[in-house]
Amino acid sequence: MRLEDCRADFPITRDLIYLDSAATSLTPKPVVQTMVEYDLRYRANVGRGVHRLAAVATHRYRDARDAVKSFIGGEDGTLAVTRNTTEAIGAVVAGLAWQRGDRVVTTLLEHHSNLLPWLRLRERGVAVDIVQPDADGRLDLADLEAAVRDETRLVAVTHASNVLGTVLPVREIAGICHDRGTRLLVDGAQSVPHLPVDVADIGCDYFCFSGHKMLGPTGTGGLWMRRPDLEPLFVGGGAVESVTAGGYTLAPGEQRYEAGTPPIAGIIGLARATAYLREIGMDTVRRHDERLAARLIDGLAALDGITVMGADAETERIGVVSFTVRGMHPHEVAQVLDEAAAILVRSGHHCCQPLMEHLGLPDGTVRASTYIYNTEEEIDMLIATVEELSRRIV
Numbered sequence: 001m002r003l004e005d006c007r008a009d010f011p012i013t014r015d016l017i018y019l020d021s022a023a024t025s026l027t028p029k030p031v032v033q034t035m036v037e038y039d040l041r042y043r044a045n046v047g048r049g050v051h052r053l054a055a056v057a058t059h060r061y062r063d064a065r066d067a068v069k070s071f072i073g074g075e076d077g078t079l080a081v082t083r084n085t086t087e088a089i090g091a092v093v094a095g096l097a098w099q100r101g102d103r104v105v106t107t108l109l110e111h112h113s114n115l116l117p118w119l120r121l122r123e124r125g126v127a128v129d130i131v132q133p134d135a136d137g138r139l140d141l142a143d144l145e146a147a148v149r150d151e152t153r154l155v156a157v158t159h160a161s162n163v164l165g166t167v168l169p170v171r172e173i174a175g176i177c178h179d180r181g182t183r184l185l186v187d188g189a190q191s192v193p194h195l196p197v198d199v200a201d202i203g204c205d206y207f208c209f210s211g212h213k214m215l216g217p218t219g220t221g222g223l224w225m226r227r228p229d230l231e232p233l234f235v236g237g238g239a240v241e242s243v244t245a246g247g248y249t250l251a252p253g254e255q256r257y258e259a260g261t262p263p264i265a266g267i268i269g270l271a272r273a274t275a276y277l278r279e280i281g282m283d284t285v286r287r288h289d290e291r292l293a294a295r296l297i298d299g300l301a302a303l304d305g306i307t308v309m310g311a312d313a314e315t316e317r318i319g320v321v322s323f324t325v326r327g328m329h330p331h332e333v334a335q336v337l338d339e340a341a342a343i344l345v346r347s348g349h350h351c352c353q354p355l356m357e358h359l360g361l362p363d364g365t366v367r368a369s370t371y372i373y374n375t376e377e378e379i380d381m382l383i384a385t386v387e388e389l390s391r392r393i394v
Contacts, residue, residue, distance in 0.1 A: 001279040003288055003372055010373045016342040017378045022162050022190060022320050022369035023346055024212050027273075031215055034272040035265040045261055047238055061264050064271035065254065068222060071274035072188070072207065073198030078228040080257035081220070081267055085189040086113040087233075088208035088223035089156070091257070092185055093117045095230025096153065100125030103152040105182075107131045107139060108358050109161045109168070112351040114187040118156060127151075132358060136311040137164035145176050154183045159191035163352045163367065164310035165293060165320035167195070174203035189213055193371070194289050194318040196282040199224055215277065216270035219263050234259040277372075285372055289319030292370040292379050296321045299383035305390040309365055319370030322350075325386065327393045330366045333386075337366075341385045343378075345369075 007013050009028035018026060038060070044053035046061045069079040082088040104118045108130055118128045129147040133139050139157075148155060155177050160167045170186050177184040183205040191197055193214035199207045204226070211220030232239060232250065239259035241249045250256040277285065294313035300306050305326035311317065325333050334347035348364040349356050356364050368382060 001276075003280060003284065006280065007373050007375075013373050016344060017374075017381060018344050019368040019370060019374065019378070019382065020344050020346050021193070021213065021371040021374075022350075022367065024218070025193060025215050025371055026373060027215055027217065027269075028276055030276060031217070031269045031272045035217065035269040038265045038268050043265075046264055047255070057264060060268055061262070064268045067271040068267070068274055069224070071197075071278070072192060072209070072222075072224060073200050074207070074224045076200060076226075078225045078254055078257075080223045080225070080254055081262050082208075082223050083219050083263070084212070084221040085111075085187060085208045085210045088206075088221055089114055089117055089185065089187065091223050091233040092154075092206050092208075092230060093121065094233050097231075098124055098126050098153070101127075101151055103127045103129060103149055105129045105131065105144065105147045105152055105155045107133065107144075107157055108355050109133050109137060109139070109164070109166070110156070110158055110352070110355075111162055111187065111189070112353070113189075114156055114158060114185075115354065126153075130354075133166075133355075135359065136315075137161050137166035137309075138311060138315075139168060141169065141172055141176065144173065145180075148176060148180045148182055152180065152182045154185060156185040156187070158187040158189075159197075160195070160318045160320075161310075162190050162320060163322055163350050163355055163365065165317040165322075166311055167191070167316045167318065170202050170204065177205075178203065190318055190320070193277075193285075195286050199226075211266065211270040211273065214270075215273035217263075217266045220266040220270045223257070228253065228256070230257075232257050232259065236260055238262075280372060286318075288372060289370050290317065292374055292376065293317060293319045293321055295376060295379050296368060296370075296383065299379070300386060303383075303387050303390045305393055306386060309359065309361075319374075320367065321369075322365035322367045323386075324361065324365055325389055325393070328389070330364050333366045333389065336389060337382070337385055340388075341381060343382055343385060345382075 042056040046058040185206040188209040207224040212218040236259035309322040330347035337343040
């Protein structure tokens with residue numbers, strides 16, 4: 001599939017310029033149609049009945065989960081279906097047996113969902129060490145390595161910053177963790193939609209991601225585990241092999257982590273989303289995002305009164321660009337862009353308030369985030385509209 005041909009699958013793009021995919025991506029028609037087909041043709045619960053609809057639904061659901069697992073290169077591990085990245089990270093927090101005196105290492109680049117759960121562990125006597133990036137969002141690996149001590153049970157880092165677009169060297173971080181005998185969790189919410197991802201090649205122990213940022217439906221996501229060594233977050237129907245009045249035996253593999261009815265239509269839709277991305281090619285997606293980000297960074301950086309945050313366009317990055325307009329609150333900028341040119345961007349702290357404080361941005365930033373349905377003409381329209389704003393305030 002050519003990128004030029006895919007815009008027809010996203011009707012919203014006819015009426016506006018959507019540049020908020022880092023929050024939630026748009027969903028193409030084939031994904032929606034796949035989910036509708038489940039509801040209209042073979043809607044039934046999975047793993048429970050023996051009638052024909054249950055058999056079809058179970059087969060389609062398990063195939064879909066396998067397809068999502070394959071998309072991230074996780075065939076040799078275990079993929080538990082979750083509602084989102086936040087739930088996946090929470091399942092790791094809840095699934096490990098923490099002891100007083102344990103330590104966790106994370107960074108100031110993290111989304112609140114990969115920071116607050118670790119801070120909460122302080123209530124149980126677990127210490128949290130936070131590594132600070134430089135002003136461009138780069139981590140010094142020597143600083144991270146120095147933070148990993150004998151008591152460190154786990155390192156938790158984002159794969160790509162949802163504020164600055166910076167891609168972290170997760171393979172190198174995995175090497176540090178393995179050398180020091182600690183586990184690595186990678187937050188892949190921003191990387192899976194935009195970069196070719198191979199969890200086996202990364203070498204992480206846990207990898208968390210969301211479906212709604214990668215053309216899939218909301219309420220879907222995944223927790224990939226190199227080994228199924230976590231206690232399940234929930235137990236109940238569907239997660240057990242046998243139950244007596246005296247106890248229970250959990251089911252093997254993924255099933256033990258999926259108590260209750262899973263988001264059946266959602267996961268089938270998410271699998272279709274991964275197929276859609278495969279048809280385009282993730283290397284093509286990556287290059288497209290990099291090209292649009294470079295165009296936007298160069299265009300904004302040339303304007304008076306505009307400050308672009310993060311590393312330059314030559315740095316490995318996803319299509320996320322944050323900026324500020326002198327004399328204007330980010331929310332005001334976002335509102336003007338919407339009303340004046342139907343350009344939709346995110347504004348504020350982006351669920352990264354500690355990072356904003358570190359960067360000296362108490363009000364946050366304006367964030368434009370691209371995806372496969374965005375064009376160079378849309379980027380130029382954003383630059384031109386921001387230029388008009390900057391002229392008003394000079």
